[in-house]
Amino acid sequence: MNDDYLWDKSGEPDPEVQRLEQLLGTLRYQEKPLELPEQITPSRSTNHVFLLAIAATILMALVAAGLWLKARHNQVPQDQLAIAPSSPSTPEPQKDAASPDKQKVVNPPTTNSGETERKPHVARAKLPTKPALSPKEQDEALAAKQQLMLALRLASEKLNEVQRRAVGPTTPIKNQHKVG
Amino acid sequence: MKSLFHHTYLKLLIVASFLTMAVQVSQAQTPRLQLNSLDHLAAKASETVDVSIDERLIQTALKIFKDEDPDEREIKKLVSGLKGIYVKSFEFDKEGEYSATDLQAVRAQLQDPAWSRIVNVSSKKEGNIEVYLRMLNDQITGLAVLSAELKELTIVNLIGPVDLEKLTKLEGRLGVPELGIEPAKPKTKNEQ
Secondary structure, eight states: OOSHHHHHSOSOOOHHHHHHHHHHHTTSOOOOOOOOOGGGSOOTHHHHHHHHHHHHHHHHHHHHHHHHHHHHHHHHHHHHHHHHHHSOOOOOOOOOOOOOOSOOOOOOOSOOGGGTTTHHHHHHHHGGGOSOOOHHHHHHHHHHHHHHHHHHHHHHHHHHHHHHHHHSSSSOEEEEOOOO | OHHHHHHHHHHHHHHHHHHHHHHHHHHHTOOOOOOGGGGGGGGTOSEEEEEEEEHHHHHHHHTTOOTTSHHHHHHHHHHTTOSEEEEEEEEOSSTTSSOGGGGHHHHHHHTSTTEEEEEEEEETTTEEEEEEEEEETTEEEEEEEEEEOSSEEEEEEEESOOOHHHHHHTTTOOOOOOOSSSTTHHHHHHHO
């Protein structure tokens, strides 16, 4: 017996080798094309879903950013006013009928000790509105100021009237309770 | 794949509808009173005041307030946090030009639980004045004054944090141009 069969399949085969050939032959490489199921072929709709997910994320981010900016914008004036009620009432200043003509925006003086804490905050909040007003803006501001003063005067008058009438001995107070 | 697409689309729709609802709810919760129902009284009134200042206009007006003037500085402090000032005032030549039904629409808005009436002064001689406050976390977010006098109807609506004490003290310190509204008021105050 020689080993030619093992080398080039010539010569007399060994029965044991033949048996092993038959056993292992089923596992030999068989050349055939790869068959993929049609369902998992990549389709274009996957891209749509991906794009939609991105769009939804961007939309949500924009909404969140908008809400945050709005909340931040609202917080600034509330912070300013939150300090105001707690500050001690200032003495009655002298009457000086304001002539709301063209005026420049000037930084507030630093004489009142109660305002020193608030100043950096106000200055920062008002910084974008500091530039000088155009004549049109000036007119609009003047008109708005007059309306504002009129409204405040009416509101103040009515509140004073309520106070006066509520304190008066002849007027009945139907419902009054302390707030806060 | 189509179902996945529809699923995402549905989710987007739900999110969008939630956002819309949130916006609507926030609008419904605004302390601004709708006073349009009173507009028809302007035809009967001898004097009418209609002030409508939103937050932008308030900020615009504040630009020309003088900080060196103590009165204006006070007003600036008072107003800087406000988001709106709305006033309607009608003065009539004779009594009975308006009725309680004219005020129903305004009163209905003030029935909202967020509003609470803190003062109601009623008098047959002088009419009624009611003060309502809208509170959120112990902070005033709105004020409404409803003054229904015999020859005058005034509704004041301030939106935002209001310092009532300072607002009350403002009277007599405002350099407001006289527009012929309520000419008899200073006399009645002095009489008291």
